[in-house]
Amino acid sequence: MTNTPVALTLNAGSSSLKFGLFSIGATPVAMAVGLVDSIGRTPTLKASFGAGMPPLGRDLTPAEASDHKSALATALALLRQHFPDAQVAVVGHRVVHGGPSYDGPMRLTPQVMAELRRLSPFAPIHQPHNLAGIDAAVAAFPDAIQVACFDTAFHRSHPWVNDTFALPRDYYDKGVRRYGFHGLSYDYISGELNRIAPLIHAGRVIVAHLGNGASMCAMLGGRSVASTMGFTALDGLPMGTRTGQIDPGVIFYLVQQEGMTIDEVRDLFYTRSGLLGLSGLSNDMRALEAAGSTQANEAIDYFVFRIRRELGGLAAALGGLDALVFCGGIGENSRLIRERVCEGMGWIGLDLDRARNAAGDTVISTDMSRARVMVIPTNEELVIARAAKRVVDADSACAAGRPNVRNT
Numbered sequence: 342m343t344n345t346p347v348a349l350t351l352n353a354g355s356s357s358l359k360f361g362l363f364s365i366g367a368t369p370v371a372m373a374v375g376l377v378d379s380i381g382r383t384p385t386l387k388a389s390f391g392a393g394m395p396p397l398g399r400d401l402t403p404a405e406a407s408d409h410k411s412a413l414a415t416a417l418a419l420l421r422q423h424f425p426d427a428q429v430a431v432v433g434h435r436v437v438h439g440g441p442s443y444d445g446p447m448r449l450t451p452q453v454m455a456e457l458r459r460l461s462p463f464a465p466i467h468q469p470h471n472l473a474g475i476d477a478a479v480a481a482f483p484d485a486i487q488v489a490c491f492d493t494a495f496h497r498s499h500p501w502v503n504d505t506f507a508l509p510r511d512y513y514d515k516g517v518r519r520y521g522f523h524g525l526s527y528d529y530i531s532g533e534l535n536r537i538a539p540l541i542h543a544g545r546v547i548v549a550h551l552g553n554g555a556s557m558c559a560m561l562g563g564r565s566v567a568s569t570m571g572f573t574a575l576d577g578l579p580m581g582t583r584t585g586q587i588d589p590g591v592i593f594y595l596v597q598q599e600g601m602t603i604d605e606v607r608d609l610f611y612t613r614s615g616l617l618g619l620s621g622l623s624n625d626m627r628a629l630e631a632a633g634s635t636q637a638n639e640a641i642d643y644f645v646f647r648i649r650r651e652l653g654g655l656a657a658a659l660g661g662l663d664a665l666v667f668c669g670g671i672g673e674n675s676r677l678i679r680e681r682v683c684e685g686m687g688w689i690g691l692d693l694d695r696a697r698n699a700a701g702d703t704v705i706s707t708d709m710s711r712a713r714v715m716v717i718p719t720n721e722e723l724v725i726a727r728a729a730k731r732v733v734d735a736d737s738a739c740a741a742g743r744p745n746v747r748n749t
């Protein structure tokens with residue numbers, strides 16, 4: 342179907358592999374996006390191939406996705422079937438942790454890989470899977486350029502007060518910092534705002550990325566100055582199964598009085614808390630909205646309350662607010678959550694237009710609203726594909742003897 346080089350994007354989670362195939366002509370365009378889910382358990386495959394093409398979905402045999410390597414092989418077999426002539430020139434990887442120094446995408450060299458492995462203890466639940474995805478991609482495409490795009494990179498512009506904890510200084514020097522995550526999503530939203538509302542982009546913006554993982558980011562002039570997530574992707578807002586902000590004293594109590602091991606506490610905080618823990622029902626916002634039970638409603642109340650609390654705190658960090666942007670599965674689709682977050686927020690300048698909110702318009706505030714409220718669907722895969730293309734372009738410029746501005 343195509344002889345032009347393409348970019349493959351990979352986002353390897355603990356039991357999932359998101360993939361995308363992008364043409365890398367003038368600007369990257371998605372040819373296919375998909376997901377292998379429940380790797381190692383009862384795996385499934387979903388993929389879509391652009392407007393007008395029916396989406397595909399099927400159960401996989403356990404052997405087709407017993408681990409990330411076989412999941413990648415299954416995804417690649419599907420892509421080859423649809424695009425037999427596609428030449429993967431570059432593979433872009435979502436990598437959760439880039440540490441204190443990586444503030445943009447990096448071409449993967451043995452040195453960079455060694456540094457990313459060194460950072461694994463900072464994100465033990467995610468980083469090893471990301472690195473396994475890279476290893477699988479290098480084996481599948483030994484001649485392709487490999488690029489890492491970091492969830493932490495967008496937040497490296499934080500001022501020191503939003504980068505540190507009040508611990509003795511040497512912990513900061515050892516890397517115990519507020520890194521912030523969801524950076525690829527915020528990067529995309531920042532770019533979109535610059536494109537569709539440049540004056541807003543230049544001002545004070547809070548972005549609420551509300552999905553299964555959830556966080557908020559305060560941006561000044563399109564750059565991150567604060568995030569609700571900190572050292573790990575556990576802090577800040579409550580999430581599908583994660584606690585969000587919690588007094589660390591609870592950990593001491595659970596270990597010393599309840600006799601839990603650290604692994605048990607970690608499992609509790611990451612996989613059995615948040616919306617699931619509070620509702621006793623589900624981590625899925627759609628299920629909670631439909632349930633209508635007291636516990637489901639209270640889980641939603643807590644979610645909304647924490648978003649509103651962070652909204653006030655982040656607006657204080659920005660010295661005011663010009664726009665609130667919703668994104669992520671909940672932010673993009675739940676009119677109820679958007680309405681409840683904005684309710685009675687006139688004091689901070691938010692005046693929601695209910696009809697626009699119900700219609701899912703891009704701008705959902707009234708024309709009189711002092712700060713704009715917007716819904717912008719995020720696209721982390723496209724951010725990865727764009728970064729991958731920049732590296733390919735820089736590589737070609739280098740090969741042609743032109744000065745290489747930056748090897749990213």
Ligand code: ADP
Binds near residue numbers: 554581624
């Ligand atoms: P992830 O963080 O895994 O990428 P998503 O961004 O896909 O997650 O968001 C998943 C969340 O979005 C789930 O809680 C799901 O219930 C919620 N969601 C998706 N569509 C709707 C909807 N129409 N109404 C309410 N919540 C929704």
